[in-house]
Amino acid sequence: MTNLPQPTEPQWTPNWGQAGRFVRPLYDTYGFARLPELVQALFSVPDAPVVGELLGPLAGEYEQVVLVLVDAFGWRFVERYRDDFPFLQRFFREGQVTRLTSQFPSTTAAHLTALHTGLEVGQSGVYEWFMYEPTLDAVIGSLLYSYAGDDATNRLAGSPLTPQMLYPQADHYQRLAEAGVRSVLFGDAAYTPSAFSSVVMQGAKVVPTGTFEDAVRAAGDLLAGARAGQRGFTFLYCGDVDYAGHQRGCESAAFSRAAARCFQQLELLQPALGRSKQRTLLLFTADHGMLDVDPARTLALDWAMPEIFRWLEPTRSGGYKVPAGAPRDFFLHIRPEYLDEAQQRLSTRLAGIAEVHPVADLIAQGFFGSHPPSEVFLSRVGNLVILPYSGESVWWWGGGRFRNKLTGHHGGLTPEEMQTQVLAFAIG
Template sequence: MRRDSLADDLADRGDDAYVPPAYGDYGFHRVPNTAFDVLGADTGDTLPGDVFDGVDTDVSNVVVVLLDGFGYDQWRAAEPAIPLLERLADAGTVTPLTSTYPSETAAAITTLHTGVTPREHGVLGWFQSLDALGAVVAALPWTTFDGDPVDEAFPDAPEWADALLDASTVYERAEGVDSAVVEPEKIIGSASDGGLSVGATGIPYYGVADMAVRVRERLEAVDDGAASYTLAYVPDLDAVAHEDGPGTAATRAQAESLAAAVERELVGRLDPAVAADTLFVLTADHGHVDTGGENVDLRGYDPLWNHVRAGADGEPIPPVGSPRNLQLHLEDGTVGRVREAFERDFDCRTYTREEYVDAGLFGPVRAGSADGEIPVRAGSTDGEIPSGLGRAFAERAPDFVCVHASKGMWYADEHLGLIGQHGGQTRAEMLVPFAAARLDEVA
């Protein structure tokens, strides 16, 4: 069963085609917690029970395969050509969820490993300005804006988790569950992986077919009846969609290739007894909007550059976040005039800090928020959370956020030329699938 009417309902919760994150019920941050809940471990907020309508969840193993960039509407378009997707819909339930805000990889993948919102874990976008370094960094690759490794550019830089992360991982909190993360070889052992996989075993792979084999071998090696969670992260489709666009033949071919590998090496060859004891979840962190490659070049846009605030190094802080999640750190008293200029010159929605906090854009502020209500990472600074927002969030929350209706807004050629983009609030970006079925019933 595919729940298209719920997708329409989630999209209609917003206005003017800006879809808000559904943190209160069908939010992406609930995915890992829901998986662990099936295994008897309480790690945080879970999805409504109807995501498992018609699905037998009396299992010992849960496998979550995340296809980066494969939004719900992309699933709908691809399903007739991909037998695995059709069988997942027939054998189980395909529920639409909303991504986090921003609907981008750095925020959402950190959420996938922590089970909390960006407001709680503190990674608010691909690019972040860090006072401790006096520099803008790319969060997940842990590089400077120019692409140099942070550890080389700043030899005294703190560890990734100390610099960026507020929350513990779900693996640390999932008592009694054997957790593993299956990721591309280049990610395993990276700085961000070191912070986000604490409590899980890292398993590298060298191609999507190898990924499916590694997941199969992992499941067949788990002791009978022992609770196991396996996450497989697949970035390939996202990379193609960025360059070619989300609805192109190349992107469709990539989706078909990924599904075929999973079907052949995992669904088709897994020990039947293990398959009958395994819940399979296919999901995504975000979708894509097709910009046509015609994005907004902010170089030379004086209403922005005349008002950006100086950072700890005394240099102006450039826009951070990403092209679809533009975050500005502005001089005192200038937000109003910057907003007026952006809304005059661009088709966009803007938020002041007060507005996006009140709206819970990056995540709701929980009533009476204090240290104990956020699963705080071991080693985090003690003390009261400023204004109930979270330490990392309070440090790097921008003064102003701008979300273009359909384009990217940036100031570097590498990103201005991308056709497929994400990070914003369109339905195409915000809605993602949560497909669940017992693995033996998908075969």
């Protein structure tokens, strides 16, 4: 493995928050949000600073770039399994290993949006699984394009909120196409294509497949059949490990089995890469990590602190703008006149469990990106956020509709959630 300057210990290790247990997200140095910039530069400006900073001696021109994202497989799991899976061993033995931080929130919605658009979370406005949408004056499920609490997709079809209004329209793949790069994105047929993909993946070819193994095989065929001089970007996404972690916990046998199956399937890429006559760069990353909580111990604010209803901003229909975020990053929409009181009372009640911070403070400190947040983001995000410590969760009961049933979680600022990586391996 080639050594490169990495995030310094103060950047990488927890040093933020009242108890110093949280990791600050990086954006303009060693941050996940730089990966779209890296992909663009590899095809257009191979000597751009981002290439050298993230890839070191592997910097250069490539005809094919393959990016594999295994959802939730952050740095702690790379370290745990690196000696078990040949796919990972190659990066450490012959490639480049660069540690990154996730964006905040450390959630799939924010990171997939960033990866496909090049927009940091504060610019894209898609910051969490559940978020308040002012067009509907309701909390919605962002990636499902449905109301919060709905398991089905596309329940917002026909509503005043179109996919083009919900998701950012960017030119990431159009720019690659203009540079002569064909982008092919493989996704699970259960949710591909979708309202989300119809907007953020414009300019790319989106290919639904039945299983992740099907996607890997199809990607291998695509790479093996590439013509000389043909340039391409291929994206593979595996959500199976994240799903197993959510359902059974990331310390479970089910999680280990899902990881083993995923990396065994990724081995199917190797023959195609070995036959390729093109200079190819294989990248591996994760949007975030994961940690376990006990769902039975999740503190439901509407039960534990009924006085919270006095502080919450109401909707026009007589409800409240809850719950936004997730059990590891609960964003509250508080009436401005009660903001100080709510922060103080919540901090007292949650002492030893979580910290409570004004969102304005996090914006000022660059937690949502290196650029000023967009008006769309500001219109959706709450003004107070609850950040639980490792192993804790704070959420909402809502008559059982929002009861936390999951063991594995992410979204917060702990090292387990925030530390991730990009691994690189060059072929040809």
